[in-house]
Amino acid sequence: MKTDSQNILIIGAGLAGTCLAHQLIAKEHRVSLLDRGINHSTAIAAGMVNPMVFRRMNKSWRLDEFMKDATTFYIHIEKELGRSLFHPIVIRRMLSSEQERNYWIERSKLPEYQDYLTELTPEDESYSLAENQFGSGRLKSSFWVDAKVYYEQNLHYFEAKGNLLKEDFDPLSFDENTLNYKGITYDKVVFAVGHQQVNTPFFKELPIQQTKGQTLRIQSAEMPENESLNRKCFVLPMGDQVFRIGATYEWDNPDLTPTEEAKHELIGHLGILGSYSYKILDQQVGVRPTVLDRRPILGEHHTIKNLYLFNGLGTKGYLMAPTLARELSDFMFEGIPLDKEISIERFYKKISALNS
Ligand SMILES: Cc1cc2nc3c(=O)[nH]c(=O)nc-3n(C[C@H](O)[C@H](O)[C@H](O)COP(=O)(O)OP(=O)(O)OC[C@H]3O[C@@H](n4cnc5c(N)ncnc54)[C@H](O)[C@@H]3O)c2cc1C
Structure with missing residues (x-):
């Protein structure tokens, strides 16, 4: 000492x-x-680390330094704890408008986005496992931590x-x-x-505000397990055809009861990605500490x-x-x-x- x-x-x-x-x-x-x-x-968190803010297709605040430290930390900590918890994943954003698509095309050519955005390929344009009106793009460097x-x-x-x-x-x-x-x-x-x-x-x-968040766990044989689909909601594949769908944002609400309203909201958002058949396994509720x-x-x-x-x-x-x-x-x-x-x-x- x-x-x-x-x-x-x-x-x-x-x-x-x-x-x-x-x-x-x-x-x-x-x-x-x-x-x-x-x-x-x-x-309770999904534990996802998504480098982008999709609305204007910008990097998340202080991304480069946060990302470097976070990746190093979780790789180190899973060794220290003796349990696997760090899972790299490709996030596939289903682009939601012509404007978003243009932002993606512009940004993906810039050197400062090279670590995060892949340039759109013909396969991304013709991706068929989700609604693909404006094409789709794949993120690099993203991962999820088993929370x-x-x-x-x-x-x-x-x-x-x-x-x-x-x-x-x-x-x-x-x-x-x-x-x-x-x-x-x-x-x-x-x-x-x-x-x-x-x-x-x-x-x-x-x-410090209390922001309630709810997610669903579903099972589906039809959804892709190799990537995390994203538009309106995220779909996180967790293995064995199980997926986490999330999340709601309910401001100033510390209540820990799962609601039908949130369930319907998430089902609605999932429906925008495609009409998959699935079974709902359960619903999780948590509260984030947020600041205005x-x-x-x-x-x-x-x-x-x-x-x-x-x-x-x-x-x-x-x-x-x-x-x-x-x-x-x-x-x-x-x-x-x-x-x-x-x-x-x-x-x-x-x-x-x-x-x-
Ligand atoms: C549904 C949901 C999904 C999320 N998804 C993501 C995601 O995908 N990616 C991401 O980066 N973040 C996500 N988050 C946010 C993330 O979980 C939070 O930012 C983070 O967990 C906050 O950590 P914390 O340590 O500040 O608080 P907490 O995790 O709440 O930890 C506080 C701890 O303090 C203890 N405690 C409090 N009061 C007392 C007391 N009086 N006595 C003893 N112990 C006490 C509690 O038991 C608790 O363990 C999500 C959150 C929610 C709710």
């Missing part, structure tokens, strides 16, 4: 908490992860190392002045509780020193979390400032302006 090794408590062992824990352990800090063992986001395996195996991993406190965080047992929790004093404490931020006493003033400006929130509490937040991973958590965990760790231990776009300061400034 290094001499400057610190004692860290991370509350929440979803993507945010686990990515940070792996980073800190690699730097030889002593990490305790606290999690209640029930997860409605990291474990349930990721969450469960991380819990096993940290439990086996003696790093996991499997319990509800008890605010009455926490003294924020000394950072003492149940008799142990920590050097730093990080809240990474996802959409349940609203139920914790710290950082309540920050605008669509950027995560990282940083230190405005009055309590050494109390940190890592939240707001939103719809692209699996892409962003590994890089953001490193940036938060650099901020906590090296004092390297967080980018303005992700820093908690953007909200504290607004709040103090309102109060003055």
Whole structure:
């Protein structure tokens, strides 16, 4: 153990908490992860990493750096956890308009898109396994992470190392002045509780929203298993003719009940891709921690020193979390400032302006 090794408590062992824990352990800090063992986001997610924003056919925000770190992280972590969870996949976008098709043709010729967009081929034009009015295009570098395996195996991993406190965080047992929790004093404490931020006493003033998402699992002998079809919804092949269809976006809704409305919405979206026969196996419900400006929130509490937040991973958590965990760790231990776009300061400034 290094001499400057610190004692860290991370509350929440979803993507945010686990990515940070792996980073800190690699730097030889002593990490305790606290999690209640029930997860409605990291474990429920489709875990897809899609490099593009299709509407205007742009690269996703900070794509190149996020993608590099994420790929390296998941390949490393599946070895560390001893379970396969990283699955490269070709996403086939069924183009939805002439304009989208033109964007694709233009962008796919640009050097900065070479890692992500393939140029349209005659096979893409004549692709017959889905509705193909405007042609289709294939994405490179995309992958999906088996979300349930990721969450469960991380819990096993940290439990086996003696790093996991499997319990509800008890605010009455926490003294924020000394950072003492149940008799142990920590050097730093990080809240990474996802959409349940609203139920914790710290950082309540920050605008983390709860965005419900629902998906269907279906079985079909007619749908392609070698690619993930995409238009209006994604179709993620999971093997053995089983597919995940998703996802809905239900803003400001933390309710965990599956609804008929969402089921019909997803069936309708699937129908746009083609008229396949299939059987619905089940319906999953989760809640994403989202922020109105669509950027995560990282940083230190405005009055309590050494109390940190890592939240707001939103719809692209699996892409962003590994890089953001490193940036938060650099901020906590090296004092390297967080980018303005992700820093908690953007909200504290607004709040103090309102109060003055
Ligand atoms: C339906 C759906 C589909 C998605 N699909 C994708 C996708 O394809 N690709 C993608 O990149 N992202 C996807 N996401 C988003 C992604 O899942 C999130 O960005 C990410 O999981 C958020 O991780 P987190 O660690 O911040 O929160 P969480 O995963 O919610 O983790 C927080 C943890 O904190 C614990 N916790 C909270 N409060 C307490 C407490 N008081 N005491 C003890 N423990 C506590 C919880 O038990 C939980 O395990 C999807 C999300 C949903 C809901």
